[in-house]
Amino acid sequence: MSIDFISHITSELNGIHSEGLFKAERIITTPQSRIVELEDGSTVINLCANNYLGLSNNPSLITAGKNALEKYGYGMSSVRFICGTQEVHKNLEYSLSKFLGFEDTILYSSCYDANTGLFETLLGPEDAIISDSLNHASIIDGVRLSKAQRFRYKNSDMQDLEDQLRASSKCRFRLIATDGVFSMDGYIANLKGICDLAEKYNAMVMVDDSHAVGFIGETGRGTHEYCNVIGRVDIMSGTLGKALGGASGGYISANGKVVELLRQRSRPYLFSNTLAPVIAATTIAALDMLESSNDRIQKLRQNTVYFRDNIQKAGFDTLSGAHPIVPIMLRDPKLSQKMAEMLSSKGVYVAPFSFPVVPRGTDRIRTQMSAALEIEDLDFAIKAFTEVGEYLKII
Ligand SMILES: Cc1ncc(COP(=O)(O)O)c(C=O)c1O
Known part of the structure; x- marks a missing residue:
């Protein structure tokens, strides 16, 4: 392949990195679930799968x-x-x-x-x-x-x-x-x-x-x-x-x-x-x-209400609603990346969302509730969010 073309592609990639928009793919070593293990052996509570009803590993x-x-x-x-x-x-x-x-x-x-x-x-x-x-x-x-x-x-x-x-x-x-x-x-x-x-x-x-x-x-x-x-x-x-x-x-x-x-x-x-x-x-x-059975739907709803209420009480800027997607608005790509990394090191798995997935200036961490999650998982996540949010002076 032409050297000029590869250097053009490399400069595109460098641009993505320097804007804080690079989407890294982390390897999960367990099935998709409430708690997953990452490649480095750490286990994290999963708040970013579309596993709404907890059926991915049922x-x-x-x-x-x-x-x-x-x-x-x-x-x-x-x-x-x-x-x-x-x-x-x-x-x-x-x-x-x-x-x-x-x-x-x-x-x-x-x-x-x-x-x-x-x-x-x-x-x-x-x-x-x-x-x-x-x-x-x-x-x-x-x-x-x-x-x-x-x-x-x-x-x-x-x-x-x-x-x-x-x-x-x-x-x-x-x-x-x-x-x-x-x-x-x-x-x-x-x-x-x-x-x-x-x-x-x-x-x-x-x-x-x-x-x-x-x-x-x-x-x-x-x-x-x-x-x-x-x-x-x-x-x-x-x-x-x-x-x-x-x-x-x-x-x-x-x-x-x-x-x-x-x-x-x-x-x-x-x-x-x-x-x-x-x-x-x-x-x-x-x-x-x-x-x-309606049980999974009910549990998902309870988890959603609980998380939405408590993450708002913790002082985060969220988009209101009733859906299990709960976006935590940060409005800065590098801050979103940093927050996701810090949360991961505290045992909470979330993903930062930036351009082109969302419009520029609306960067966020999109959390998603699941019927697989327990209230203690949500408490653990809210505590981690609060600690990281205070450290990064978001709340
Ligand atoms: C609203 C909407 N439509 C379609 C899709 C694509 O679904 P699939 O993964 O089945 O291609 C997605 C997935 O992200 C979505 O959020």
Whole structure:
């Protein structure tokens, strides 16, 4: 490779380092869990996994996975339409449809793939996508791939959404796209307001519920349950890689005809390997667990309220809300990195978030609650936060 090119790449990397934006990957030597061990042998309480329901290392799911490996084999070595569809894939699509309240569901290798394969398949140049400004990168990239006209409204600003609906009134079909939960802030989208406007202006609604499926809403259906708009959202995408066991995989749930067209035309579905059957089977087991007990959802809620209350009382600047994502705002990349390092040395595992993951000047540590955590873990973490916060003169 050319020396000039490598030196260009090196200077890019040096720039990332000197701005305090370098994202180091720490190696975990244990399964994902409430407490994990790091490469240096230290153990840390985990406050940064998307392991909302504590299912990532759940013994019953591991058994379900082992049984699935025996029954279905390891890999499919195929995309779905060639020879990559087993009964277990259809069963998971059926289970997700039933759980979420949609006619049909299509599986993808990830929610990133689901979102990038959605918009260009369904909408053309005469249509419009009206997208929340804080939507996840996968929606943004999916919108970029489509030929539809693009409109953007300020985060959760219903007046601006209405303005954009008026501005796009000449378009054939209009789809409002929003995260159900804005993943950097933990804010839940105003789906009631969005659905009201969509109905008023004859637009459709798409929600990415990656940070909600399995635990938001009374029975964990997601933000459409939480906002009481089940049946009013047209398309939902989500991930299997967070609350529902945390392996990987994504889906889109919608009207049967919409899903049928996605199976015919959606590029990440057509041109990428099928979801491993072990994941499909284990996700069904996770959904069955949710149907049979609400305990994990309740525990997650209790942990969230406890941590939010006590970290605020300790004097930290947090974003308010009800979601298990609790961002601790530091507004400086180097300070965020320093704080995360110091917390790790005190036994609390958190990650700093800076540009480009969040806008410049909104650097933070994003903590995430889990049903796997115990109150003593949260007390331990709050004590460590307080000590480090005082040392760094944040509180
Ligand atoms: C809102 C949102 N959508 C989509 C994704 C991507 O999900 P996956 O890991 O399944 O690609 C994420 C993951 O970070 C997310 O937060």
